[in-house]
């Protein structure tokens with residue numbers, strides 16, 4: 001970027017120190033920031049032919065007031081003003097809400113321009129803006145398309161338009177191309193300057209779209225370039241540990257497992273071990289559907305690191321999972337003389353001290369714990385591998401902590417939320433991805449049914465039948481306690497009802513997030529051992545829990561959960577050899593809600609669920625929270641623009657693989673862009 005554009009906004013006429021502060025609240029400091037504050041929509045003042053306007057569309061028309069305006073008051077201080085307006089011999093009804101004072105001005109015969117939402121059936125327009133054409137006052141030029149910006153209370157959209165226009169007039173010429181010419185030509189992109197002009201003040205809808213397309217591409221490309229460059233640098237760096245893994249020992253370990261690995265498992269294990277043996281740091285995401293067998297992959301990697309003389313840590317989101325993984329790993333690794341410890345919140349001070357000492361001395365090879373593990377005062381003799389299970393968000397933070405501790409182990413993230421590719425390459429684009437896309441043979445898909453609340457009796461009868469066969473059941477409810485606002489079933493109530501229903505015959509346990517860790521544990525253990533037959537729970541059992549004898553999952557108010565979450569919950573059953581069932585109790589009110597339930601009944605494939613969920617809900621909701629680790633794009637939309645994202649990713653990867661990228665003058669602007677980031681500033685020397 002040329003320096004001109006990096007001047008503060010106060011360089012513009014009409015923006016003083018005070019206005020600059022207002023703009024700063026929007027993150028706008030420089031002229032460039034202002035130019036890159038893109039409109040999120042447009043006001044279209046092109047006058048439309050009413051006969052062509054569609055229902056619900058926002059239109060602008062010019063017509064003549066006809067007849068008397070009518071005002072109706074209702075509620076507290078609310079009013080509705082309506083008047084007939086003739087447009088091309090069609091009579092429309094124009095409506096204003098809470099603008100009764102306009103009545104006097106709406107005299108028959110006056111020419112007026114109206115913008116608002118059009119309702120086809122009633123030939124009605126709900127006016128959001130109006131201009132009398134006989135006053136000589138300035139009216140938005142017929143035929144213009146005006147940008148609408150996000151602003152703050154202190155800034156009006158009109159002012160913003162003026163400032164942007166001024167910035168374009170004064171500095172539009174200083175906007176430089178950042179993409180190399182070959183990309184601009186290959187994808188027939190508008191130049192950067194042209195695109196910026198057109199996205200703010202499009203001369204036509206097509207020009208606006210061209211501008212948007214160019215800027216979306218640029219945004220996705222620059223983002224992918226950063227990830228690709230980061231990846232390339234990490235690969236080249238030799239600050240990782242080249243672990244000398246005795247592969248024959250690993251093979252023997254694999255042979256000792258009670259089953260043979262699926263081809264997908266074998267493939268991902270090779271990818272992981274290759275990374276561990278290389279001198280760069282592994283930064284890999286392992287994804288696989290629920291039940292695809294990620295734990296054993298983790299066990300093999302941990303075995304490998306221990307056999308190479310390093311230590312390994314497995315971190316999981318909950319204590320329950322930590323204990324479960326610990327038990328599994330202990331069973332697998334103990335016979336091979338690998339020392340494994342559980343660092344749990346319920347350990348006594350003394351146990352804890354022993355474990356910490358063991359980690360520091362190297363007596364303990366593998367430690368399992370919650371994510372808090374590395375944040376605490378835990379020191380390792382030589383940490384070679386960190387595996388993080390079931391957590392999306394942890395990556396960046398975890399890397400920081402490890403770095404600050406001076407550790408640089410290989411890192412593997414495991415997730416059972418299959419992530420659609422477009423999201424994976426945005427959220428985890430700097431990682432290598434291994435995918436287990438195959439389930440162990442002999443798994444029966446879980447049969448999933450969607451039922452209404454009225455069917456509860458039949459569901460209970462069905463549950464009884466399963467229990468009579470010796471199976472166990474989960475019952476999930478979204479809330480813990482009764483809530484006055486939401487008439488939802490809650491875990492405590494459901495537990496009481498079921499205990500009553502099955503009293504004397506089956507034991508019903510209750511688990512929720514507010515129980516003390518010890519009690520949660522106790523219930524889970526009892527369920528695991530088959531002493532509790534029905535486990536009523538909130539979503540704390542969501543991830544990872546493995547009780548193969550459970551064959552029925554009942555989910556109350558299923559419409560309240562995300563599909564990824566429902567799929568996770570469903571994954572708690574179908575882990576044994578028996579046919580398993582998942583029953584979703586839901587009365588969704590919306591079409592989307594119904595569609596979501598249908599998706600669950602139609603497919604058992606987590607990737608398919610994820611893909612369709614993403615289509616329905618968009619990327620923000622996909623991970624359930626705002627803090628998904630997804631970058632926020634200004635122009636691009638990772639769902640709509642996914643093809644562009646793929647292209648941008650490929651181009652970025654190609655580009656950084658060229659030696660010229662790191663030195664050639666034609667890429668200087670892009671390198672400059674990267675160097676705005678501290679990581680690259682330190683590493684790219686120009």
Ligand code: ADP
Pocket residue numbers: 259260261262265288289290291292293294295296416440441544546575
């Ligand atoms: P997830 O990927 O959901 O974490 P797990 O690792 O818990 O899955 O594996 C689910 C079950 O499948 C476990 O009981 C595990 O022992 C078993 N399993 C894993 N791999 C295989 C395999 N290749 N063949 C048969 N069973 C397997």
Ligand code: MG
Pocket residue numbers: 294295416544
């Ligand atoms: Mg798992």
